[in-house]
Amino acid sequence: MRFSMLVDRNARATAPRSAAAGLPTAAIAVLVLVLALTGCSVRLDTPPPAVPTPDATEQARAALAEQTATLVSLARAARGEEATGQSAPQADGPDVAAELEALATASEQQLAALGGLWTPPPRPDDPSPTPAPQPTATPQDVLTALEEAAAQVQESVGDPVWDGDTATLLASIAVYRDGALARLSHALGTDAPAPAESATELPTELTAASAPLCRTLDGLGYAYEVQAARSDGEQRSQAVARAAQNRDLAEQVAVLGGYDGTAEDPRRASYAVGDDLSETIVTWQSELLPGWLALVSPAAPGDRTLLLTQARAAAALAPLPADVAFPGLQTD
Numbered sequence: 001m002r003f004s005m006l007v008d009r010n011a012r013a014t015a016p017r018s019a020a021a022g023l024p025t026a027a028i029a030v031l032v033l034v035l036a037l038t039g040c041s042v043r044l045d046t047p048p049p050a051v052p053t054p055d056a057t058e059q060a061r062a063a064l065a066e067q068t069a070t071l072v073s074l075a076r077a078a079r080g081e082e083a084t085g086q087s088a089p090q091a092d093g094p095d096v097a098a099e100l101e102a103l104a105t106a107s108e109q110q111l112a113a114l115g116g117l118w119t120p121p122p123r124p125d126d127p128s129p130t131p132a133p134q135p136t137a138t139p140q141d142v143l144t145a146l147e148e149a150a151a152q153v154q155e156s157v158g159d160p161v162w163d164g165d166t167a168t169l170l171a172s173i174a175v176y177r178d179g180a181l182a183r184l185s186h187a188l189g190t191d192a193p194a195p196a197e198s199a200t201e202l203p204t205e206l207t208a209a210s211a212p213l214c215r216t217l218d219g220l221g222y223a224y225e226v227q228a229a230r231s232d233g234e235q236r237s238q239a240v241a242r243a244a245q246n247r248d249l250a251e252q253v254a255v256l257g258g259y260d261g262t263a264e265d266p267r268r269a270s271y272a273v274g275d276d277l278s279e280t281i282v283t284w285q286s287e288l289l290p291g292w293l294a295l296v297s298p299a300a301p302g303d304r305t306l307l308l309t310q311a312r313a314a315a316a317l318a319p320l321p322a323d324v325a326f327p328g329l330q331t332d
Helices: 003-015 024-041 056-084 096-113 139-156 164-188 208-229 231-258 279-284 288-293 301-317
Strands: none
Touching: 056 096, 056 139, 096 139, 096 164, 139 164, 139 301, 164 279, 164 288, 164 301, 208 231, 208 279, 279 288, 288 301
């Protein structure tokens, strides 16, 4: 018994020490972490995951966002030249620098609504980014960019990648750019492009959301008929033509909306036009833009281009101030 106990004590006293026994505590912790990572097949030098490839919607969104960011940069650059006297256009009317600043501010809001610019995450092997040079531009450069940006949206709004709300947002942005183009052209004393004309055709089907628009068009037709009755000569001829145009368009909308001649038909035999007929006409004209924009979301993608054309023509009748970044939309 005593022999066996002595053997046990001697064995314990002379047993070889483990490799970790002589390591500091911190070194042991690092060793354990490395072993754990190795056991889980995770390498400390594993490269970062690949940057995801944008889908069709993201590519289309990014193109619109980049164009909008370009407008911001050009407007700010041109405003700097205007403020320092490097660019001296023959201004007439609103101050050019103020128009450029209003455009830059509104475009920043639109860029945010579009989701902003997307940049890929930094890569470990990427060199330090080189600062982009400050852009230079003249107000005329801004006019050109505005025309291109408005045309870009007109072409893009019918793309099936957009949901209804995004398509409506794009339509409103296109309308803003038309107005900004007209205001800046006027400030520079140059001729603005001709405003968009009402389309000669409509989508083959409209929803019940078209009822307010139908009523506004019919009311405008009635107001122009009253104006024709109160005038003569060229003014009377123009009022007669506008009355017929609005009445006919209201009829088309009612038929396509499926409520022509029904109890849901919003048209009336007569309308209250108020003491100031011109004010009534202007008020109803301002209601056309939100009426057309309300039809963009439920429309088929292929029909949205037609609706935007109508919205742009309507906006030209009742221009909005420069600080309204989303014409025709309720942003509260």
